[in-house]
Amino acid sequence: MMRAALAVAAALLVGGCGHNFDVEKVLKITDVHTGWYDAGIQDGKNKLVPSISLKLENTSDEQVESVQVNAIFRQMGDTQAWGEHFATAIDRDGLPAHRTTPGYLVLRSNLGYTGTESRLQMLQNSNFIDAKVEIYGKHGARTWQKLGEYKIDRQLLTQ
Secondary structure, three states: HHHHHHHHHHHHHHHHOOOOOOOHHHHEEEEEEEEEEEEEOOOOEEEEEEEEEEEEOOOOEEEEEEEEEEEEEOOOOOOOOOEEEEEEEOEEEEOOOOOOOOOOOEEEEOOEEEEEEEEEEEEEHOOOOEEEEEEEEHHHHHOOOOEEEEEEEOHHHOO
């Protein structure tokens, strides 16, 4: 009797979680824009942070739901993370098959450059080190999978 109750409980738990999928196989990053976001003034200095905006396309024949992403920013030539941004990319309502997310997902590092120069002068400074971002995604308890890697363009973003 106890085994039957456990079997029913397990079936309900698995059945209520929806289907499992590998995000790297069903999602494609599209419409990528990168640059340095004007994060305003901090401690009397201008602050620029690396930023990426993107959309996700569901390339599968089924709806995809509950996807999280993590953007890990790094300075070029460095293996250490230089900030990250974790977000829900697709909620429980899901993204239908062969559709693209309607709005842009904007991911920004919490770390960046500060300086007393103008923002454009900061981008042209000889000490400025370019950055890149790696985008990882996952569904449920699955492991993080790399979806893409992009160089941050040396351009100023105000939005």
